[in-house]
Amino acid sequence: MEFEAVIGLEVHAQLQTESKIFCACSAKFGAEPNGNTCPVCTGMPGVLPVLNRKAVECAVRTALATSCAVQRRSVFARKNYFYPDMPKAYQISQYELPLALRGHLDIEVGGATRRIGITRIHMEEDAGKLVHEGEFAGAQASLADLNRCSVPLMEIVSEPDLRTPEEGGSYLRTLRDILVYLEVCDGNMEEGSFRCDANVSVRPVGQAALGTKAELKNMNSFRNVERALEYEIRRQIEIVEDGGKVAQETRLWDAGAGVTVSMRRKEEAHDYRYFPDPDLLPLIVEEAWVEELKRTIPELPAAKVARLAARYGIPRYDAGILASSRALADFFEAASAAFPGSPKTTANECVHWKDAILAGRLAPETIAHAVSDREAGTISATASKKLVERVLETGRPFRTLRDEMGLTQLSDTSALDAIVDKVIASCPKEVESYRGGKAGLLSFFVGQVMKESRGKANPKVVQEVLRKKLE
Amino acid sequence: MAQAPIHEWTLLEAARKVREKEISSRELTAAILERIDRLDPKVNSYVTVLPERAASQAAACDEEQARGSLRGPLHGVPVGLKDIFCTRGVRTTCGSRILHNFDPPYDAAVAETVRAAGAVLLGKHNMDEFAMGSSTETSHFGPSRNPWDLSRIPGGSSGGTAAAVSAGMCFAGVGTDTGGSIRQPASLCGVVGMNQAGPVTRTVADAAALLGVIAGYDRRDSTCVDVPVPDYLAAASRPVAGLRVGLPKEYFEGGGLSPDVKKAVERALAGLTGQGATVVEVSLPHTSFALSTYYLIAPAEASSNLARYDGVRYGHRAEGASGVVEMMSRTRAEGFGAEVKRRVMIGTYALSAGYYEAFYGKAQKVRTLIRRDFDAAFSKADVLLTPTAPTPAFRLGEKTGDPLTMYLSDIFTIPCNLAGIPGISVPCGLSAEGLPIGAQLLSNHFREETLFSAAGAVERAIRLPRVAPVEG
Ligand SMILES: [Zn+2]
Numbered sequence: 001m002e003f004e005a006v007i008g009l010e011v012h013a014q015l016q017t018e019s020k021i022f023c024a025c026s027a028k029f030g031a032e033p034n035g036n037t038c039p040v041c042t043g044m045p046g047v048l049p050v051l052n053r054k055a056v057e058c059a060v061r062t063a064l065a066t067s068c069a070v071q072r073r074s075v076f077a078r079k080n081y082f083y084p085d086m087p088k089a090y091q092i093s094q095y096e097l098p099l100a101l102r103g104h105l106d107i108e109v110g111g112a113t114r115r116i117g118i119t120r121i122h123m124e125e126d127a128g129k130l131v132h133e134g135e136f137a138g139a140q141a142s143l144a145d146l147n148r149c150s151v152p153l154m155e156i157v158s159e160p161d162l163r164t165p166e167e168g169g170s171y172l173r174t175l176r177d178i179l180v181y182l183e184v185c186d187g188n189m190e191e192g193s194f195r196c197d198a199n200v201s202v203r204p205v206g207q208a209a210l211g212t213k214a215e216l217k218n219m220n221s222f223r224n225v226e227r228a229l230e231y232e233i234r235r236q237i238e239i240v241e242d243g244g245k246v247a248q249e250t251r252l253w254d255a256g257a258g259v260t261v262s263m264r265r266k267e268e269a270h271d272y273r274y275f276p277d278p279d280l281l282p283l284i285v286e287e288a289w290v291e292e293l294k295r296t297i298p299e300l301p302a303a304k305v306a307r308l309a310a311r312y313g314i315p316r317y318d319a320g321i322l323a324s325s326r327a328l329a330d331f332f333e334a335a336s337a338a339f340p341g342s343p344k345t346t347a348n349e350c351v352h353w354k355d356a357i358l359a360g361r362l363a364p365e366t367i368a369h370a371v372s373d374r375e376a377g378t379i380s381a382t383a384s385k386k387l388v389e390r391v392l393e394t395g396r397p398f399r400t401l402r403d404e405m406g407l408t409q410l411s412d413t414s415a416l417d418a419i420v421d422k423v424i425a426s427c428p429k430e431v432e433s434y435r436g437g438k439a440g441l442l443s444f445f446v447g448q449v450m451k452e453s454r455g456k457a458n459p460k461v462v463q464e465v466l467r468k469k470l471e
Numbered sequence: 472m473a474q475a476p477i478h479e480w481t482l483l484e485a486a487r488k489v490r491e492k493e494i495s496s497r498e499l500t501a502a503i504l505e506r507i508d509r510l511d512p513k514v515n516s517y518v519t520v521l522p523e524r525a526a527s528q529a530a531a532c533d534e535e536q537a538r539g540s541l542r543g544p545l546h547g548v549p550v551g552l553k554d555i556f557c558t559r560g561v562r563t564t565c566g567s568r569i570l571h572n573f574d575p576p577y578d579a580a581v582a583e584t585v586r587a588a589g590a591v592l593l594g595k596h597n598m599d600e601f602a603m604g605s606s607t608e609t610s611h612f613g614p615s616r617n618p619w620d621l622s623r624i625p626g627g628s629s630g631g632t633a634a635a636v637s638a639g640m641c642f643a644g645v646g647t648d649t650g651g652s653i654r655q656p657a658s659l660c661g662v663v664g665m666n667q668a669g670p671v672t673r674t675v676a677d678a679a680a681l682l683g684v685i686a687g688y689d690r691r692d693s694t695c696v697d698v699p700v701p702d703y704l705a706a707a708s709r710p711v712a713g714l715r716v717g718l719p720k721e722y723f724e725g726g727g728l729s730p731d732v733k734k735a736v737e738r739a740l741a742g743l744t745g746q747g748a749t750v751v752e753v754s755l756p757h758t759s760f761a762l763s764t765y766y767l768i769a770p771a772e773a774s775s776n777l778a779r780y781d782g783v784r785y786g787h788r789a790e791g792a793s794g795v796v797e798m799m800s801r802t803r804a805e806g807f808g809a810e811v812k813r814r815v816m817i818g819t820y821a822l823s824a825g826y827y828e829a830f831y832g833k834a835q836k837v838r839t840l841i842r843r844d845f846d847a848a849f850s851k852a853d854v855l856l857t858p859t860a861p862t863p864a865f866r867l868g869e870k871t872g873d874p875l876t877m878y879l880s881d882i883f884t885i886p887c888n889l890a891g892i893p894g895i896s897v898p899c900g901l902s903a904e905g906l907p908i909g910a911q912l913l914s915n916h917f918r919e920e921t922l923f924s925a926a927g928a929v930e931r932a933i934r935l936p937r938v939a940p941v942e943g
Contacts, residue, residue, distance in 0.1 A: 039577050040691075043779045045565070046557045046579055048692050078775050080822070084795055089778030142795070144783070273822035275831055278772050280693055 002205045003240070005233040006213075007168050007198055008119075008160035011175060012153050013185040014126070014193035015058040021125050021152035022049030022092065029191050033131075033145040041150035043087030048279050051076075055152040058184035059099050059123050060285060060293050062154060065178055065300060066118050068103030070290050074122075076280045079272045085128035085144050093124035093155075095274045099283070105158075105178075106302060107170040116171055117159030126151040148192075154184075160199065160210070165229035169222050172196060177301040181326050189221050196225055201246070202236040211236070212246040216260055219253045228253040232260050304329055312336060312343035321351050331357050331364055338368035345371045356392055366391050369398040377458045378402075416449070416457060420465050423448045434470055442466060477502040478639030479938050482548060482677035485642045489547040492536070496547025500529035500591050503549050507593065507640045510941055515615045516625075516635035518554045519562050520594035525549060528591045542589030544684055550585060551641040553632045553669070554595035555602055558582045561592070566600040566610040566628075569780045569787045569806025580689045581645050581669070588684045593641050597631030600808045601777060602652055604628050605880035608871055609810040616867070617660060618939035619906055623864040626656030626880070632671045633660035637907075637939040643681050644671040650765050651859075651884025654896035658859035658909025661939060663926065665895045666888060667919060673937050675897060675926045679703035682919065698917060706920035707927040712747030714925060716740065717852025721758040722883055729862040732908050735900030736858050739910035742899075742932025743856070743925065753848040753855065757840045761886040764841065766878060767821050767834040768889075773811075774818030780806060813874065838889050845890040845915070854925045855913040857883050859896040863906035887913050897926040898935050907935070 020027050023040035040047045063070045077095035103118035128146035156175065162168050176194055179185035187194045196219055201211035216232055219225045231253075236246050251260040276282075299307070301323050308319035308329065322329045332350045336343050349367045356362050370388055373379045379387070379402060390401045423445060424431055434441040442463065449462045477499065480488070488494045504522050511517055532547035557563050557575035559582075564570045578586070586592065599609040607615040607630025615631045617623040618638035625634040629646030633656035636644050646653045648666035657664025657671060663678045664671045670681035683703050689695045718740070723733065744750060782788035782802030789801035807815070821830035848855060860880055870877040887894040892913060899910040910929055914922040 039575075042784065044557075044575065044577070044785075045563070045570070045573070045779070046555075046575075048694075050691060050693050080775050080778060082778065082781060082796075082799055084781075084783050087779060087784060089781060090775055271824045273775070273819065273824070273827075275771060275775070275822050275827065278694075 001241070003202045003233075003237045004163055004205050005229070005236075006160045006201050006203065006210055007162035007164075007229060009158045009162065009168060009171060010197045010199070011156045011158075011172070012195040012197075013062075013156065013179055013187075015055045015123075015152040015154055016184055016186060017052055017054045017058065017152055019052055019054075020150040021052050021055050021123070022150050025150070027151045029188075029193070031147055033143070034147060036147045037149065041087070042146050043089075043149075049092060049150075049277075051280060051283065052152060055123060056099075056283065056285070057293060058152075058182075059121060059154045060290060061182050061297060062156070062179060062184050063100030063103065063121050064290070064294055065182055065297050066103040066105055066121070066156070066175075068100035068118055068121055070100050070285055071097065072285055072287070073097065074099045074283045074285070076123075076277045076283065077274045078277050079274055081270050081272060083127065084142065085130050085146070085149075087128070087146060087149060091125060091127060092277055092280070094122035097282075098122035099154075099285070105171065105174055107167065107174045109164070109167050109170050114161075114167065116161045116167075119157045119159050121154055121156050124153050124155060125149070126153050160201075165226040165233070168198065168229050169226045172222055172225060174301070177324065181298055181300055192220075195220070198225065198229060198232075200229060200232050200236065202233060202240060211240070212248050214246065214248070214260075215250045217250060217252055217263065220255075224253060224255050227255075227258065228260060231258065235260065298326065308332070312347070314344055314347045318344075318347045318351065321354075322347060325354075325358060327358055328354060331362075331367075334364035335367040335371070338365055339372040342371055342375050345375065353388065361392055362388070366398045373399075373402065377460060380455065380458070382455070416453075416462060416465050419449055419452045419457065420445075420462070420469055423452060424469060431470065442470075445470070478506050480642065481674050481937075482545075482550075482642040482672055483674075483680055485548045486545055486680075489532075489536075490541065496529040496532040496536075496549075496591060497526065499547065500525050500549045500593070503593060503639075503641060506638075507635075510618075510638055511635075511640060513616065513621055514618055514625075514634050514638055514640070514941065515613055516597055516631040516638065516640060517551065517594045518564055518566065518597050518610075518612045518631070521561065521592060524561070525591050525593050532589060532591065542587065544588050544680065545585065546589030547591060548589070548642050549591040549593045551593045551596050551632065551635050551644045552582060552585070553598050553629050553644065553646040555598060555647055556582050556595075556645065558592065558595065561595065563595065564612070565602070566598040566607075566612060567780075567806065567808070567811070568611040569782075569802070570785075571611065571787060573786050580691060581685055584685050584687075585645065596629070596635055596644055596646070598646075599628035599630065599652075600811050601773065602628040602647060602649065603773065603810045603814055605651070605655060605877050606865075606867075606870065607631060607634075607656070608867065609808055611808060614867055617864045617906075618941035619661060620864065620904075621941075623866050623906070624659070624869075626659035626860070626864065628652040628656075629664070629669075629671065630656045630660075633657050633662055633664065636660070636662045636671050636673060638941045639938045642672075643677055645669045645681070645685065646671050648884075648888065650769060650888055651881035654884045654894060654909070654911060655860045655880055657896040658898075658911075659864040659907065661898045661901075661907025661909075661935060663895065663897050663930075664909075665893065665922075666884075667893045675895075675923060675930045676704060676707045678895065678926075679707040679923045701920055703919060703923050706923040709920075709924040709927070710746065711743060711924055711928040714743070714748040714921070715751050715851065715853045716743050716748045716925070717751050717753035717848055717855045719753050719755040719758070719848065719855055719857060721755050722857040727861045727879060727882065728858060729902075731900075731902040732858045732860070732862060735902075735908040736856065736910050738933060739897075739899035739929045740856055742929050745932060746928050748925070748928070751852050753852050755841075755844040755848055755886065757837065757844050758886055760837050761841055761889055762878060762882055764834045764837045765881075765885045765889060766817070767830050768838065770814035770818035771821045771831050771834075772818070774815045774822065777807075777811065777815055782806070810874070841886055842890045845886075845892055845913075849915040853914070853918075853921050856925075857911045857913070859883060859909035859911040863902040863904070863908055883911060887911075892916055893919050893922055895922050895926050897929050899929055899933050901935065907939075 075097040078090040100121040201213035304323040556579040606624035607627040632644035632646040637660035653664040792798035896909040
């Protein structure tokens with residue numbers, strides 16, 4: 001029997017705000033334990049939450065970029081459960097009435113485009129974390145770091161439209177690129193600002209009913225998500241093929257062992273006793289604000305790839321690399337504007353110097369100058385590379401360095417004449433052979449001229465001069 | 472005319488006398504501290520008294536005044552706060568064992584505002600544990616007693632505040648009222664109490680002045696509305712000629728209302744009509760559902776609000792537990808009293824999967840109906856007049872064994888809070904046994920001025936002793 005997998009993904013993305021979702025504490029990663037806390041986010045008696053407008057703005061922009069319908073009225077609810085890193089013993093989250101509903105995302109797998117539905121986007125606060133002394137083995141105490149408490153998150157829930165691990169990976173990458181483009185999330189999986197849980201079930205191909213699903217947690221890289229999905233799908237198919245039943249449960253991905261392991265069964269599931277948080281009024285998102293935010297949505301990655309490829313005549317693959325970062329694509333376009341002559345070379349250069357460009361260490365003019373000088377034959381490819389490196393070292397302008405370092409190519413025939421004459425005079429045997437029909441020796445003469453000019457001669461011009469003189 | 476003893480001065484008198492240097496804040500504070508020292512062992516209206524802190528605050532006020540500066544309208548006047556308000560560095564227990572050792576590192580907005588207005592903090596008033604109760608008998612620190620009759624309860628949950636104000640152990644107090652927790656004890660102790668922002672005072676003018684200080688926008692509370700604060704004090708002496716007083720008939724039917732209370736409220740009405748107010752009959756048909764609605768919504772929210780008291784970060788922690796789950800459950804078992812546990816269980820049940828719609832969801836719908844009742848009533852009347860509590864103060868222990876009867880104490884005060892409108896209780900008479908009785912006045916949203924005018928009129932019509940005869 002042939003099986004197919006049914007996969008839905010729940011992404012938790014940390015919103016890029018200065019402060020937390022319900023208080024003024026910094027939401028930055030990496031502060032000393034409990035350094036970013038106050039009575040509100042540590043759930044002290046008598047305190048009240050106040051919603052961060054910037055967080056709502058981030059979530060609304062995400063909703064607009066994924067074609068979701070932004071709800072005019074949404075409601076924050078309390079999800080009640082006891083856990084030592086949850087100071088209020090409830091998490092404020094949106095439940096019945098979330099911020100946005102019914103959107104979609106187009107992903108590409110194997111050259112084909114698939115549309116994946118988005119069920120909902122809602123906002124919530126993060127919990128803190130527990131640090132176990134000695135991390136489990138012989139742990140004597142557990143310490144709570146509440147810095148992450150009330151860090152703003154948005155949860156993006158997909159429809160169970162994904163069928164393969166590759167599709168899952170593509171969905172996540174596409175989604176992350178969009179969030180990073182929107183500047184609503186930094187997309188950092190290692191620091192936990194972009195996290196993913198997966199719901200996975202399998203069923204015989206052709207069957208409409210869904211199989212029993214398992215929830216996968218703890219996958220902290222794209223690669224791990226794909227590996228975990230692969231493993232879990234295989235595991236479930238094997239169970240079904242052996243005549244067994246898949247248990248509804250939560251499973252953790254153990255990246256070291258490459259397996260998923262059971263964490264808790266459905267029977268132990270919590271009753272979260274959701275109800276609207278009486279401390280927060282319903283969130284009303286005015287239509288005018290949504291319209292205003294619509295205008296702030298930048299060109300998104302997929303559209304950017306298509307436009308770059310069409311407008312500059314560069315391969316889609318190159319356009320894809322450039323568009324993987326909004327800053328890199330912007331840099332490419334600025335460099336191309338400064339020198340429109342050879343977009344393909346400009347694109348190659350941008351990809352080559354990607355790290356330096358993203359670190360903000362290169363100006364678009366530098367690449368424009370490097371490409372235009374090369375196209376004009378003023379410098380060689382080797383010299384161009386050397387010069388860009390010098391720009392990075394010294395921060396001085398490309399063309400100043402070029403002139404100072406004497407890396408300008410000798411393209412002037414009159415200046416090359418003397419060198420060519422000298423080379424011809426010093427190699428009478430080779431000259432004879434060449435004239436006798438050994439055309440392949442031309443590159444030998446070019447080499448000699450290059451050597452004599454200490455690399456400065458323009459090889460194209462040298463060839464022409466040599467041909468003329470040897471004839 | 473003989474000068475009234477210090478503890479009988481009103482808040483406004485005390486503030487004026489300090490301002491005009493008839494008395495120093497130090498003397499004023501010392502006089503009240505001395506009274507607390509002498510009487511509070513009988514009344515138990517304070518959980519925490521702060522003699523040194525209050526004395527040094529008073530001294531600081533005097534020094535500032537000597538240099539020509541006054542902090543605010545309450546400069547140098549000693550007041551108390553219900554022990555539900557967090558006070559920086561001052562023990563804040565909520566009447567519970569679970570917070571018996573809790574010193575908050577921050578001030579509640581009210582504590583900040585009252586201090587900024589120049590008031591001296593005498594201490595923290597006793598209360599029903601986590602404001603759950605109608606008699607101050609559920610406090611971990613023992614019940615407060617009614618200064619009019621020490622064998623009786625002062626009401627609750629702001630019973631300590633009402634008792635302290637009534638007995639002259641502070642010039643004013645601030646309490647909280649989610650279901651009647653200020654107005655019911657105010658009625659039972661013969662003082663003025665208001666549900667909005669919590670003033671408890673001995674006169675209507677004092678309540679207006681105190682509300683003027685503590686009302687206003689709190690940017691830390693998202694449910695707070697940013698509207699200008701009117702001159703409540705001026706409203707308290709405004710004439711009531713032409714004011715339409717509505718009598719909701721449901722509040723005067725049924726057997727629970729004591730004849731003494733009924734008679735006293737009728738006298739309050741006569742006082743109002745005597746000053747030119749007119750009477751209209753109104754109906755609040757969903758009144759009979761208010762109590763059950765409240766006792767679903769309030770415990771549901773409380774079960775969630777109280778979940779933070781788990782022994783992990785502050786407060787009481789059970790000793791010797793193995794593992795965090797056992798630590799949490801034992802901490803809560805030891806830390807909470809019976810009434811709190813009862814409500815946590817009711818609330819947890821009402822919110823649990825499968826019951827939410829039948830209980831919490833339905834209660835919210837009824838709440839909307841109750842709100843509409845009031846909207847309709849206020850299309851006919853400017854202010855509603857009702858009894859505050861069905862009976863005068865009952866005896867200690869009389870209702871502790873029967874929670875449902877206890878809950879009935881708040882039957883007249885709850886609907887107004889469910890509708891979110893302002894209400895005030897003003898003394899309007901004494902029972903045959905000499906126990907105070909209060910009349911409740913209700914107005915529409917942001918119509919506190921009307922409320923103060925009507926309450927002022929009742930106060931002018933019915934003269935009663937200012938301070939409870941606690942000294943016998
Ligand atoms: Zn905070």
